Amino acid sequence: MLKSFFVAAASLILAACSSQPPAPEQAGAGVESRTPSAVKVETPQVKPVAQEPIDLTSMAALRDPRSILSKRSVFFDYDQFSIKDEFKPLLDAHARFLVANPKMKMLIQGNADERGSREYNLALGQKRADAVKKMLLLLGAREEQLEAVSLGEEKPRNPGHDEAAWAENRRDDMLYTGEY
């Protein structure tokens, strides 16, 4: 009985839709036919997948390339340690994840470009890791969840020796439990 109610409701909605005047773009184009042909069967199946919301507190979201949580790097300007505005949504999302998953821990690895002393660069990387840690704490993550360390200039992502390479290497990476 319920089923027949839904069918009736659906046909009412369909009727309502078809009673609306067609949009100018649709005129003569014949894009959306209400009588499905064999060719167009797959079209409506794509939409639900694309619109499926990603649960930004789930473990799967850490690896899902469509999720902001799969992004793990924060980049810095030369001799700078402040978080640029463009990375604030990223840190906000990671902070929410940490709040929702209090057992998850994060290792923040700071990096520096290759110029100058290795130990001083280690300290520069530490400053960058500390900056991300501080922001995540402000956004609600707990001290026990976070460790900020530095790899200095020792693990460059880009092995080059120009400004493009150095910019890529002035970076923090965020790693979760099980990833380091």
Place this chain on the structure above:
Amino acid sequence: MMKPAYVRLAVRGLAASFLCLAVAAHAQLSIEITGAGANRLPVAIADFSGERIVSQALTAVVRNDLDHSGQFRLVNAGTEPMAETAPVNYPDWKSRGADALATGSVSTAADGRYETRFRLYDVQKQVALGGQAYVASAGQLRATAHRISDYIYEKLTGEPGIFSTRIAYVVKSTGRYELQIADADGENAQTALASREPIISPTWSPDGTRLAYVSFEAKKPIVYVHSLATGRRHVAANFKGSNSAPAWSPDGKKLAVVLSKDGGSQLYLVNADGSGILRLASSAGIDTEPRFSPDGQWIYFTSDRGGSPQIYRIPASGGGAERVTFEGNYNVTPRLSPDGKSMAFIARNDGRFQVALMDLATKQTQILTDSSKDESPSFAPNGRMIIYATEIGGRGVLATVSSDGRVKQKLSVQAADVREPAWGYFVK
């Protein structure tokens, strides 16, 4: 004059300390001299009688040592072997241009080892300056040669030689880092630690038996102390955050380290066994690269507390910081000379990072190198030379420069980067 029993013990001790090190035959350091001192003392080293019976030519090693020091010019001594007991024709050696002459002999002792005797002469004054005798197995003949070089160097310059000392450094090849130890002439390289993750900041304990260093094998920097004789090591600092930049106190009991456990990179003091952590200083910025002065009174370090990285010092017992460098906006990596009178460091000049030397009394500073990516200077224990890391043709090499800036050498390893040199102390 001769103390064979004492020398025998010393040579054996040296060999024992190598037992637990793997031989790194593929990564031999090769040396190239790129500059020489102005006033080199002409010296002749005759072939020692009987040395052809041993596998290694002793006198070739001695000549190589003296030549590389930049203090001597070798006079051709001909091919005729001369025993230490043979009479010296002083006018003949004077006419060949030699100010000093060494002669000697190698013979087989009753136990199958080799006995090496030599004597050093002052050709100008026509007197014998002294001599030594050593008993050593075939594998220890290089060490014997270095001891002869040390003796000659000290007799002729008045300063101890550094030919029997060792250097530690890190070799990076694809995906592999090795902490190696070699003789000061680059020979005899041994691997103390191999890792897939970086190793930095090796530094010798004052007694020469241990190295402290930073290893990233646990995905973060941790300070270890490694005993070379046993190959055993322990964690000296592994706190939350980063642990780095170890520096030995002159008595070898403590390490100054840099920790970020309380936020920022800050100076602490810890016992060499990892116990008893104590904060040394507090600043809002970076404090790193601590080094004790040889008298143990001061700790020199790099700090950006004034806006740019500069060198400061604090009393080792605690107290206010005093700024040491003022010229330029990047002065890092302070290293005190063994006599405590001068300080080597890295200064940035027009974008080039170079080894500089400051006279601590007058604050007069001299740039010693003309390269542009210099790092990690380290004094030889007699203060005459500084070894440092630099880059040539895109590859990391080690180089030495005399503390007057005149004598320069380059040490490289085929197809690998070499960095982070640390010159060891005198072996007692």
